[in-house]
Amino acid sequence: MGHITEPETEVEVESESLVEEVSIDGMCGVY
């Protein structure tokens, strides 16, 4: 008899930051 294998459920939790911050000071003259 074959084995019944249950589908694996994997929970993925992102480890990287969801926010990236940039200051626009110093960008004068770009536009």
Place this chain on the structure above:
Amino acid sequence: MTDVTVSSALRLHPRVSIRPEPFGALLYHFGTRQLSFLKSPRLLAVVEAVGDAESVGDALATAGVRDEEFPIYLRALGTLRESEMLVERAA
């Protein structure tokens, strides 16, 4: 970093404008001239919900954030609190 917990009460700073993007959103603070990239549409949903929600935990639940994802979202909100994109609100 400023600690944000599920019982914190936050709202968007009045001088912050949100521009939704395919990757999430751009936040611009007219006071600090700071830009924040929200790299998840769900985080945008949290940020939009947090001002009306009773607590951060309620906003996370409203946006459909799973319990196991709470830490990373709380960390993201802490970053936004630190840069004054979000400010404390009287509960």
